[in-house]
Amino acid sequence: MRKFYLLLSFLYFSVSVFGQIPQTLDSLKIFLKSKPKDSSYVLALNGYANFMVQEGKFDEANKTINQMEVLSDKIGFGTGFYKAENMRGVIEYTKQKPEKAMLHFLKCNDIIAKYKLPKKIFQNSLNNIGIIYGQLGDRENATRFALQLIDFQEKNRLEPLKTSPYDQIGDNLKFYGKYKEALKYYQKSLDIETKYGNEINMAIGENRMGNLKETTGDIKAAKVHFQKALTLSQKVNYKLLEAEVLINLGRMNRLVKNFKEAEKHLLKSVRLSKELESVKTQLQANQGLGTIYFEQNLLEKAHYYFLESFRLSKEISDPDFIYQANNSLVELYEKRGDFKQAFFYQNQAIAAKDSIFKLETAKNTEDLLRKYEAEKKEQQIALLNVKNEKASLQNKGLVASVVFVILLGVLSTLFINNKNKLKRIKESQNIRNKIASDLHDEIGSTLSSILLISDLAKNEEGNSKKMFMKINADSKNVMESMDEIIWSINPSNDSLQEILVRLREFAQPMAISQKMDFVISVDENILNAKLEIEQRRNLYLIIKEAINNLMKYSEAKKASVFISSEKKMLQVVIRDDGKGFTIDSLTSRNGLKNMKERAKDIKADLIIKSSPEKGTKIMLVMPMA
Secondary structure (H helix, E strand, C coil), X not given: CCCCCCCCHHHCHHHHCCCCCCCCHHHHHHHHHHCCCCHHHHHHHHHHHHHHHHCCCHHHHHHXXXXXXXXHHHHCXXXXXXXXXXXXXXXXXXXXXXXXXXXXXXHHXXXXXXXXXXXXXXXXXXXXXXXXXXXXXXXXXXXXXXXXHHHHHHHCCCCCCCCHHHHHHHHHHHHCCCHHHHHHHHHHHHHHHHHHCCHHHHHHHHHHHHHHHHHCCCHHHHHHHHHHHHHHHHHCCCHHHHHHHHHHHHHHHHHCCCHHHHHHHHHHHHHHHHHHCCXXXXXXXXXXXXXXXXXXXXXXXXXXXXXXXXXXXXHHCCHXXXXXXXXXXXXXXXHHCCHHHHHHHHHHHHHHHHHHHHHHHHHHHHHHHHHHHHXXXXXXXXXXXXXXXXXXXXXXXXXXXXXXXXXXHHXXXXXXXXXXXXXXXXXXXXXXXXXXXXXXXXHHHHHHHHHHHHHHHHHCCCCHHXXXXXXXXXXHHHHHHHHHHHHHHCHHHCEHHHHHHHHHXXXXXXXXXXXXXXXXXXXXXXXXCECCHHHHHHHHHHHHHHHHHHHHHHCCCEEEEEEEXXXXXXXXEEEECCXXXXXXXXXXXXXXXXXXXHHHHCCCEEEEEECCCCCEEEEEEXXXX
């Protein structure tokens, strides 16, 4: 998932506005060595800092900014303070920290007002703020500033035009799937930058066009745009943009199975992003490398880069990237056959997905509230424009009807929510009671046994070793029981896939020790099916008990567990080719009584078929939600 775009056009306007300031790094160095320290000198410092940011030399850039502020204060140069604050924002943005960048750019507006700076500078400020709002995902404010900037610069005939508002509107159109309309705005932006000969913004525009073409599935055209962007970014030595474009080209080459070229681009992106301390770009480059190695079955290399991507995702605490990194590791460990590790990363992926859902839900709620406020304002304006009493009455009647419907809807929603809340409380209470019962039955009695034996052991000498061995065994049972209870109440374990992973972890070591050919499998169509907490818990314990029995008593060479579904019924079949037993001789010793009680709790049928020397078949049929 791509989370950001390189809309860095605001890094360059601050130099080009003033024609007397040198435009190349070498000429700036000469200028700064030979010219007096006046306002032009401050602007030249700004240009030099700009070049340092492009090259990722942030310490040198900050040192230059400090010089700008000291000299601006000495000569009373308001524009110098603006340039210094603006450049601090540019540095934070280049480090991919838009929240910090926004603080600096908003402060720029205060400086503009304080020193009554020219309209041209205010144009630049609007440009920066609009871009950052876009980065932060605030489409409403980003669009508002884009429209304000278009109106402001056209009304005041400010040249050169800022292209970011056209890009912002294009981004919004792309977001809503209006690709043809988005392409027109992107092309307009690119045409303006080409007219001005701004090669950096031309590179950004080509990169943006490539992203759009990729979204529409035109990989060939996307690759052409990305290649143009790479050539331009290298020409102007803009390393951050180059690192981003290299990731895009790596992805395009991977899609057409040109792995060697993809690897070359991504390795270079990793190196550049490390130099620039751009964690998100570095993360994406590592993720891309892991993917190309995974697709070539080079699992050791894939493992290294996926782990690096995982580490970086934790560093930036972004749930989208965390989910992506964990999911890649799940696939890798499954391919290796290491289901324990796959299970570990699967849990983390699920937790990240929950975080994404919460963030998206909050954002969607905020969007709905904004739309509601906008519609409410439109209704108020419409009511104010009513010119006759009849129309007014009609509108009032309409409004009253709407209010009534809304109130009815709200009351209905509250009623349903309260009803559901009561249901959830009841379910929660039942679960709590069940957990308490389990803790009492499974753990309480064992702890009592441990306490009694330890008391006896204090006064015994000859049998103390046996007693302590008993304490050790009981302690292990307590740990296992506690682990089972905690696992059963964890919502991230609701799917059949999680049950499958845990059963394999339980059964495989025993099967290997007994040299038994043992297989557990689930019909792929229901692999991700969700189960109620009680269904999941009892289903797992029934299958576990059945596996435990066949491992202990069956002396089988082959055994299997297969889970499938038919007509909304879940079916579990457990077979072995062991010595079997006579059904009439069943006792509660082997746990079959508990299995039947658990089956009854989840409204399932448990059928056991066995006879001496003919193996055993256990079948469980359970309704699915």
